[in-house]
Amino acid sequence: MLVSYNWLKDYVNIDDISAEDLAEKITRSGIEVEGVEVLNDGINGVVVGHVLEKEQHPNADKLNVCQVDLGKGETVQIVCGAKNVDKGQKVAVATVGAVLPGNFKIKRAKLRGEESNGMICSLQELGIGSKLVAKEFSEGIFVFPNEVEVGTDALEYLNRNDKVMELGLTPNRSDALSMLGVAYEVGAILGRDVKWPSTDYETNSEEASDYISVNVEAFEDNPLYVAKVVKNVKIGPSPLWMQGRLMAAGIRPHNNVVDITNYILLEYGQPLHAFDYDRLGSKEILVRRARKDEKITTLDDAERTLTEDHLVITNGSEPVALAGVMGGANSEVQSDTTTILLESAYFNGVTVRKASKDHGLRSEASARYEKGIDPNRTHEAAERAVALMAEYAGGEVVGGSVEVNTLKAEPAVVSTTVEKINSVLGTSITAAEVKDIFTKLKFDVTEDNGSFTVTVPTRRGDITIEEDLVEEVARLYGYDNIPTTLPVSAATPGVLTAYQAKRRKVRRYLEGAGLIQNITYSLTSDERAKQFALEDGKAIRLAMPMSEERSTLRLSLVPHLLEALQHNIARSLQANAVYEIGSVFIGKEGTVLPEEKERLAGALTGLWQQHPWQGEKKAVDFFVAKGILEGMFSMLGVNEAITYNRAEKDGLHPGRTAEILLDGESIGFIGQLHPEKLNELDLPETYVFELSLTALLGESIGEIQYEAIPRFPSISRDIALVVDRETPAGELEAVIKTTGGSLLKEVQVFDVYEGDKIDSSKKSVAFALRYYHPEHTLTDEEVTKVHTKVLQAVEEKFEAVLRS
Template sequence: MLVSYKWLNEYLDLSAITPKELADKMSVTGIEVEGIDVPEEGLKKIVVGEVTACEPHPDSDHLSICQVDIGEEITQIVCGAPNVKSGIKVIVALPGSRITGNVKIKKGKMRGQVSNGMICSLQELGYGDSVIPKEYAEGIYYLPADAEVGKPVFPYLDMDDHLIELSITPNRADALSMRGVAYEVGAIYRQTPSFKPFELHEVETAAASKINVTVEDQADAPAYQIRIIEDVTIAPSPQWLQNRLMNEGIRPINNVVDVTNYILLLFGQPLHAFDYQKLNSQEILVRRGKEAETLVTLDGESRTVSGDDIVITNGQVPVALAGVMGGLDSEITATTTTVALEAALFDPLAIRLTSKKFNLRSESSARFEKGINQATVAAACDAAAAMIAELSGGQVLKGAVEGATVDVAPVSVAITLDRINRYLGTKIDQAEVEEIFAALGFTATLDNETYHVSVPPRRWDISIEADIIEEVARIYGYDRLPSTLPSGETVAGRLTHEQMLTRKVRTILEGNGVSEAISYALTTEDKAQQFTFTSSQVTRLDWPMTEDRAVLRLNLIAGLLDDLAYNLARKNSNVALYEIGRVFKQAGDSKKELPTEVNHVSIAVTGNVHNKDWQSQAQKVDFYHVKGILENLFDQLGLTKRISYTQTNQLQEMHPGRTAMIQLDQQVIGFVGQVHPTVAKAYDVTETYVAELDLDQLLQNTSAQTVYQTVSKYPAVNRDIALLLSETTTNQTVNTVIVESAGRFLQDVRLFDVYQGKNIESGKKSLAYSLTFANPEATLTDEEINQAMAKITKNLEEKLQAEVR
């Protein structure tokens, strides 16, 4: 919201308060000021000139040689604007002047003709193309005929004003109007704003004889009315009104449309003007749109509406999207003679959904969404009708035709002075709090130590006790509130069980040479659905910034592969990364249900474990390197005996012969393996090995406590066993049988040899294991170990048809 300091001075006496002081005071009382802009800053020696003669340049088909009166003399200026002509007042940049962009204007020659300065367009004074009147968009700007030649141009364009930019929070939508800001500033400086009344003169003809208004559902439009203004003449608005709109960032259109925008800024009440004749009906019906119903809006786009959209119709077809944008067919044009002026309240949620659906954000829709003063709907409409009649020479028909009305009454809030002081830690007395209520324009009556505060409708954000306390604090001054230390007992902070274990996981992985990466949680739909070991739908964003960030991720590996590709493209060929983050699983309809957030940990490694040097060859990363990192992690979390691996070819993005599912107590918690070569090629990465685990499940089964055991003083005994097995039998299966059969003294099982080839029949393989036995309480005897080995051998032969070699 841009606030004109000059305009604000029309309602309050700010002569002793500089714009900077005002901005600072507003910032410390609750409405943040983004900055102050003075349009004339950086510009100099720009004056009013009058073109006394204009003739074509002899050596150019688009330049004109102008004789310009600049007050002290008549000087020659060569101008390339297509709309330059004799007898107009223009903006002249004299030699030595500065225009926008700190460009210095000098005397010079153009095609051999002397040019002593420049005749300027509004763009050359810093105005954006979006706010310049269309008739001057491609040429120079005409100043009013009464502009005094030779005088600085800035006062005529109100460029000497100070524009204060406010950052309005959603709860303070009352400050989205000049009247609202005037009340706010008035409360700060203990002044009551004075608003000049609009004199509305009506003719005897009743507006109701020209139009009938019906609102189908008053929940959609709690208030709706139309005023009729006849015999209008469409023309440019007066200079003061154009200046005011351009300074506020709004393009002047004509004297009717400009009035609706002016009242929008003044009251915060959106209005819309229809060309009455173009309605082709004497009826206005406010209803919901019908399926496949279309409307061409003012921007020339055809919009297909639905039952979610509120539309204004002529009884048959839509003529406007309620609260968002009018229809092109009923636009105010130069031929308009009768205006139907609309003022309304619309359902904020419906306006928000329609605005979002069509990507149409406007000053009007923003105010309907955040709220407007329901008490001034009719007053704003009356003021606009009076201004239109005054500026266009029209006449206002008697009465407003209402389709719906809303009764607005002040809100009463009860509060005690003691409660205010207790919340704020202050010692405000009765006289001071009553003075604050009066400054805010709130009527307060005291009844047995309880104030009954009557809040006017212009502050619809106030309804409860806490709101009153906040208002008192703002006007009293946040800087005057006492600073105190918190009272009560405190306890030492500590990490939660999950936080401690997550930190431990990070430490373990980094100790294995893996560096942490952080990837985007948003990705493409294809990448989101890759590398998933549980089924889930994707969660899509309604309005993604780019298609590459359109859905929430279901895995972490895709992001790590992008990180690997980034490193590989920069010749960093040995990369080991991990990430701990959330994935977002969606069981139902993503538009109705929030996704479940699950913590995962993922690893991605490519390149060499170590490079070639003088004493060893390079060792490439392989499946067992990544699996070893995981086994180290499981070991330090105390989960090794509960973890198992099962070969799988169910993950399309993974190599079918080098991938295993990871199970914790027979429940799948993740996978480890090589990225499929075709997928690796698509990501522009070399041979890469990855793993992903459900960290939540991992931590739920991990104890935060580490149990230490003393080293046994009794010797351990090693026994080896070699087995001839079917080549389809996995090490995991053999390991499980050995552990289940060996008894309580078995400490470790290690596979130290795998052999297939000469002297081994086809379809078989030889596995050799080293078994370590130990009894922490006594020395093991050969008989105990022999019994254990016999049981192991028996179970291997019976369950796996193994042959002991």
């Protein structure tokens, strides 16, 4: 429901509260306001102009040169390409310096050699959607009525100086599908009265019964039908204020009569339909169920085949409307219509929904009938509509109305007590406060020693039981005012354990790093059960498996992640990075049940980064996978305790696999799949890891110790060490760090060389070392002393030679 802030002022005094503050209060009372749209946001400098002269552009067939009066004696020349621009019109003009939607600024310009000082605007250029623009102005500029004043704000005439609140209504709050319903809600929130619109009009001496008779065969579907007649109407545009309000509510203007019926729909929540009396074809209205395969051509010019489930309005013989959904083309109000037959009826929501669904016709009217309308507004809405037709269509209202009324609509009477309310809400609301809330809601209420008997008006059909009254008290009292309490039995609020909190951090980290969580089966085949397992164990087979593929409890998470990669790649997904946190099941000899352990595993293949604009692509490699794990270890605070050893494992590449150790104890592995395994699975280069999550998250760490940012410059030294090919670079790095002591802050490998420049059994590993002291600037002597010790240590330990 779209609610115009300016329109709402007609019914309730809200001058002292902004649209944004009002939206906040409505949301806090239980109806969510999804947004507040400022209709003239970013628009300025648009005024009403008067086209004094229009001449053909000398150098362009589709352009016109117009002389436009902007008021206050100012006349400017504007070049306009609209087909419908003409002399004598009053139009919307964006003056030089004006700003239109999209931050489009109007400047002086020359178009084909002719100066143009502004722009004559269409409604679309003023930010109004094409679907909301009247058909006559859909392909050109908008033309104002002659009575508008030249030089004044054009947006004000179009009701664009407004703010529109969008209400996200639940199905039970159909009462708020009207401006009056919203006014009652706002009045209750602010404690203010609601002003109803005027329905005063004069009638002629005739009677509506002389023009029409009404018969209803399907009383259950249509218990109330009211018909009124208005003569001598003059079809034309509706007043600008009405068009503006309809557009703000998302409805396109048509003509004064149709716009009035739509206006009442929004104002009262009561759908109406206007028939052209002279095109009706008879003096009878008969409401009945449609006959099988009966036809009707609706207002959208579509021929529809009806069934016996559909309710139709007929002229006694043929259908002229699909009840509650859409009128028929054979009785449509047109430009030559002079007599209106106005329908205001109460239709069964289930019947309307059936027709709406069967024909794919979802209308503002059908939506309200489906959710339920207030039966006591059916007469009032008809009276308001004919009053507006008399005022804005020059109509002559025929006296009386013709109706069939078998409707029994009695207000609900519901009781509750202040004790019940307080026990449910956990509050200490007094009886006086409860009575005041019901009074603000405009409910009739009587109190007897804390017991309330409430007569609920028919507009609030959602209130039928005691709990509904408790809810009304809660939301008007204010959910924020209801005290927060813990259950009596709870000594402390529940919290995550340290292990659970760390596991959640791991999930967030991995997803932030670009991996997608997978949840796979705990069951696999006998063949794959032990693949990639971290520890030896007996595979546990089910006694009655559903299939051989899901017959055995897994000992590793990796095989199923590889299945996921196969599935994705078969569907042309080139970038794949997945992880899983789940259990494996380790069977032990002599035990019936396996031991369940939690693992973390990941699998990465394809592209890791891709920048199409720069043409840059980066494939996953070992160090991408290792870097992800190192970031996780750092986040958990265990990076200093982690080391890597070269390892060999079935299914993994022998030269690109590492064992991961925590404080010297193995907790998992990382590596590239063996080429044979890749061929077997038909996968590109793929990297996997699996860790014992229990061991990793169970590691206790001390408090984080921060070091001050160094105030003094550092000194960098690079060394290239020639060592045996089999010497791990990690061992070299460990010795360098230990020997460097407190002055050596960073050690990084930046090059490894093997080639014809050195012995074939040797390799060169280059390190970048950075030294600094937190208290003073280092001297060359201090650095040289420590650096020499480092070189001596690697020479003694690995027979390393400094490469010249």
